[in-house]
Amino acid sequence: GGGDDAAAGGGGGGDTISIGFSQVGAESGWRAANTKSIQDTLTTENGFELSFSDAQQKQENQIQAIRSYIAQGMDVIAFSPVVETGWDAVLQEAKSAGIPVILTDRAVDTPDDSLYESFIGSDFVLEGERAGEWVAENFDGQGMKLVELQGTTGSAPAIDRKEGFATAIEGTDIEVIDSQTGDFTRAGGKQVMEGFLNSHDQIDIVFAHNDDMGLGAIEAIEAAGLTPGEDIKIVTIDAVKDGMQALADGKINYIVECNPMLGEDLAEVAKKVVAGEEVEKRIVVEDAEFTQEQAAEALPTREY
Ligand code: GYE
Numbered sequence: 001g002g003g004d005d006a007a008a009g010g011g012g013g014g015d016t017i018s019i020g021f022s023q024v025g026a027e028s029g030w031r032a033a034n035t036k037s038i039q040d041t042l043t044t045e046n047g048f049e050l051s052f053s054d055a056q057q058k059q060e061n062q063i064q065a066i067r068s069y070i071a072q073g074m075d076v077i078a079f080s081p082v083v084e085t086g087w088d089a090v091l092q093e094a095k096s097a098g099i100p101v102i103l104t105d106r107a108v109d110t111p112d113d114s115l116y117e118s119f120i121g122s123d124f125v126l127e128g129e130r131a132g133e134w135v136a137e138n139f140d141g142q143g144m145k146l147v148e149l150q151g152t153t154g155s156a157p158a159i160d161r162k163e164g165f166a167t168a169i170e171g172t173d174i175e176v177i178d179s180q181t182g183d184f185t186r187a188g189g190k191q192v193m194e195g196f197l198n199s200h201d202q203i204d205i206v207f208a209h210n211d212d213m214g215l216g217a218i219e220a221i222e223a224a225g226l227t228p229g230e231d232i233k234i235v236t237i238d239a240v241k242d243g244m245q246a247l248a249d250g251k252i253n254y255i256v257e258c259n260p261m262l263g264e265d266l267a268e269v270a271k272k273v274v275a276g277e278e279v280e281k282r283i284v285v286e287d288a289e290f291t292q293e294q295a296a297e298a299l300p301t302r303e304y
Contacts, residue, residue: 020078022066023053024105034261051074053065070099088110094115095114102117102120121283123284124164125161126164127287131237134235134256136169144173146205147200151209152184153181178196205235211255212238214234238260245295247292
């Protein structure tokens, strides 16, 4: 390769792509699998020099990381935005510096889609809809009361999954009696579920925006002397190992998958962008869904 590229990243040869990745945090099993996929794919053998940072679920940390990647003159910047809004200024700075930005996992809400090259990730509205359809098919007509554990306030998956789920149960007699954020963590799910159990006489179903909050809810339900999966049905999204195990064990009733393996797609898009090739603006990742029986079957060969 040419050794005289003006924008050659620090350290690597002319053909190495320097990429700065700002991760949301380490809040869930999904996030751990997603980080592993990115770190396993954006390797030196694969032509990348990866700078990885963990924002601990704080937007200000992500903005700081992105600014530092701009200052370092990275070839590409990628990130998973913790919340949807508030990115225009820093994205404009990257654009002015001529550094392409790729979004993975979560979307940004901006009127100017020239601020990023591509958005790679699942359709979260559809995930919420699929969870809601399963609940409607199995529990409509029984006068059931449902509580919702929302993901991080203002994040694309929390906004979209809530919306998709609500659409799918519209017109049924299932009543959403409470809905609060557990910030996508196990501790958050447990704490919010404890509050729900204290303040409501009747709870029949939990819809958790991710497995980890569902797993936290299981702890709270068991501590209250009830049986998760039976006394209180639980539906979640992600299908990571611990969630699938709880599903196979009968403690969760249904899981809609959210595929965290975004590394390969990110590597491909980053290479194309640097080579000046056209890329798709939106790459939708495919997700499966699992019953208890299907989880037991899938578990032994499950990657994440
Ligand atoms: O569902 C959750 C994680 O953005 C899709 O973030 C991701 C979500 C995932 O914390 O477990």
